[in-house]
Amino acid sequence: MTRSFVRKLALGAVVLGATLAACAKKEEAPPAPAAAPTAKAEPLKAAFVYVGPVGDSGWSFSHDLGRKNALAKFGDKVTTTFVEKVPEGPDAERVIRDLVAQGNKVVFATSFGFMDAMVKVAKDHPDVYFEHATGYKTADNLRVYEARFYEGAYLAGVVAGKMTKTNTLGFVASFPIPEVLRNINAYTLGAQSVNPKVKTRVVWINSWFDPPKETEAAQSLMNQGADVLLQNTDSTAVLQAAERNGKFGFGWDSDMSAFAPKAHLGSVALNWTVYYEKSFGEILEKRWKPEVTKWGVKEGMLDFVKPAAFLPEETKKAVEAAREGLKTGTVAVFKGPVVDNTGKEVLAKDAVADDTWKGAINFYVKGVEGKVPSSM
Template sequence: MTTPLSKRSLLKMGGWAALVATAALVGCSKSETEPAAGAASEAASVAAKSEPLQIAFAYVGPVGDAGWTYAHNEGRLAVEKEFGDKVKTSIVEKVPEGPEAERVIRDLVGQGAKLVFGTTFGYMEPMLKVAADHPDVKFEHATGYKTAANMRTYDARTYEGAYMAGVIAGSMTKTNTLGVVGSIPIPEVIRNINSFTLGAQSVNPKIKTKVVWVNAWFDPPKETEGAQSLLNQGADVLFQNTDSAAVLQTAEKAGKYAFGWDSNMSHFGPKAHLASAVINWGPYYIKATKEALEGTWSTGGVWWGVKEGAIDLVAMSDAVPAEVKTKVETIKAGLKDGSFTIWKGPIVGTDGKEVLAAGATADDKFLGGINFYVKGVEGSVPSSK
């Protein structure tokens, strides 16, 4: 560092000597400092390239729910396996939908996350708020419909798994009465209930479906109560759009049938279990991460199903007749190659009015806005508010 004393001494020196000294200093600067600066810049660039992409997941339930959140976490683990030290993932479990979600998501960004996955419908508005404040971060919202320049939506066509389960349920019931434990009455869940019923009616036109709503995604005691209520009403095959294995376990105790949902739940009720409608989030999470790493990520909406390997019906029970299994596999193959369509008219609602004309095929906009029961589902759709 140059001191005031040295400055005063320099001022007393002759002009020529000062010029010589200045020239020497400048020469020294160019020959010694520029390479050092370049080396530092290169080192910083290497360090930046080697820094792992921080990815955060906000889960609505616990990883141990055996269903929805468990399936998302399996997808996260698939990302770690695929990309190794190129990524660093973190999770927060049991994040409530609403204001608390915004706080958690902001905290994840504050900790350095550059790719954030929010895994439930109720995170939509909180994520939009955080995304607006952090344009350098990429946000992915599961099951929503609102996007931003740095926020994309993604979903799985769970209704395809529900339909295939319905085909089995309609073949196995003796009372012609099916029961569904519903979580929250939003289009996603209503669509699954209807698809399950349509699948059952495709093999058994006498089918009627009863629904009990628990107004929660994960609440094993309420799910158990709902399942038992349906059994008391005469249902002998149960289905669910909730996240725990409680419905299957209740059916097991009662000597009835049920399905696993979102993951393979067969070990929770081996005698009751007919099959599990599962989601494989791995392929999508790997795709999104790859795009973020390569700089090709873009906003929009993604909705994957059997065709993309995101949805499947697995672990069909030995109790299911061979011809029913064959029918399910044929439907699965048709969904994969596009030759089979679930939502094709004529389809009517519980009031008898046509909701889809004969020969018409529902598009994604129609499917995304379903707020009615199809004929055969008892009762009326409650408000989601």
Template sequence: MNLKAILLGCALSTGLVSAVHADEPIKVGFVYVGPVGDGGWTYAHDQGRLAMKKALGDKVKSTFVENVPESSDAERVIRQLAADGNKIIFTTSFGFMNPTLKVAKAFPNTYFEHATGYKMAKNVGIYQARSWEGAYMLGVLAGEMTKSNILGFVGSYPVPEVVRNINAYTLGAQSVNPKIKTKVIWVSSWYDPARERQAAETMIAQGADVLAQNTDSPAVVQTAEEKGVYAFGWDSDMSKYGPKAQLTASTLNWSKYYTMEVKKVLDGTWKPDNTLWGIKEGMVVLTPLHSNVPEKVAKDFHAKEQAIIDGTLVPFTGPIVNQEGKTVVPAGEKMPLDQLLSINFYVKGVEGTIPK
């Protein structure tokens, strides 16, 4: 046995491998549910990854796997990233939660963080954005700009995250226009441009003149542009696909968060946490308003945005009434966070039913 092998053996037996490899970059893995593309949820996460790489330089080496189905394939991908030596792995979709937890048990010395989930472990943290704040603000603008009082929303899957955003959108609109009704079409996919387009066209035909979405492609904004109605970018700025249609976009900026968490790994201070950031923390960012937005509407919009930052406006504050007319949150009270994060009903004004 040569001297190098002997030294490595000693390091292994005394737990000094980290010191031996201290100058090597740590590996960071990302699992994406859709294509990176140039817009939407996955694009926003990848922009965060790139910003983290730029901030930390040669201290890190990152990799990602895109278009990972929320199925047994997810477990396989996550397991492979762990086996490849990634020290921390970010799994960025709701359906990756259970596969992440399963792999984490098999790799106790690897750190995992799951986006939009609610289950934690010794080496699994969770993080998400208060995206409902952005959805509420889009609703405020929709309520002011609509002429038909009919709004449209293209939903992906009926998980609490999406139901919550539909409700927030409706509540925001009703805060300035009590006549609002919201139509919802579910496409059973996070990213399916053809179905998203079809859903948008259907709602426009039904009278909706302002569209929102919780899907990843710019198809809804493109369709709005073609049909002469308004829409909003979601998770990223989609104005280049609808320069006349997009009134604003509720975007997600993961840069600060990813840099912070990977730095904790480098510093040896990482621990599982439950992080929930919104407009105040700069994770939810509203893009500049379209020039078509009247000055008074823009002023009121920005005042509400500042109120969210100040904490004087909390979107899910009562009275909140469900479709059946039952008050679920009394006037002046805030919906408890656990109820908000597991919400499974539509508020009054949203048409249709939530798919089972």
């Protein structure tokens, strides 16, 4: 056992009582500018609200990288606070109100379920900026931002379509909502763009996070012949299950290459850094305005990173071409004709889907097997 493990064990015993508190709060700020004799502008106080622990990978981790980057970039012009493991629900409102009461001038809430809390608090504090990731409700001082995740799923699909030997892909899915269905469809369409024979099997686990169940779902997909797996759940379990079975998988949310050296074909990684830089810049320069930001590969909010070194040259070229296409706009993930898996045309030939269309996806495209659970 390592020494640090033992030390933590001892320290943990001391703080036994403290762990009962559900929220851990930490503050990070650059050295206090007390020494500066000249009257300096107060730094912008910003707060981040995370739904999970920051940890080493995944959703909240990716937001925290953005926070740290902004702190480094803007130096003593900003200070940041974050609160992690904030449950979605009534507690969120309390946490956000508390952060505003502490004098934060901008609050970033990074999970969909914080939406109504943000709307309520924003209404009571017109002098504070509110930014909500993945939501859709806006106000004069509340705006939303999200990543076009499906573009990453599409790029993973291109690699999967090239790498599959059985022409069967697997997807471990969380909940049947448009966001997730978009990813399943984009993964399949990406694969079909290089290999028309590809089929995708989907297993829903009705959870964002349940590593043993994610493992079992991955196992059952592999038993059915799926040999390249993607997931939109939050742990590395699916990728690691692929590693143990000699199959392939991808990282999701953040770079997961270290978790499965033989199975990892690449990671769909978020990069919120670009957005947080923009947002802080706008507030500091007093040109912030409410708007809806949806960024993808083009803006650098999302990318297919760490493609495996063992990918054949042709596969590397194919994914690079798709990536460039998404950047320059010559490739669109949802471009007609798109046919659902009952044979109905859902997007006419040459039509490019708009955000309303993408927000209402409730079907599988041709090539995905089974039925969407909610439509039964």
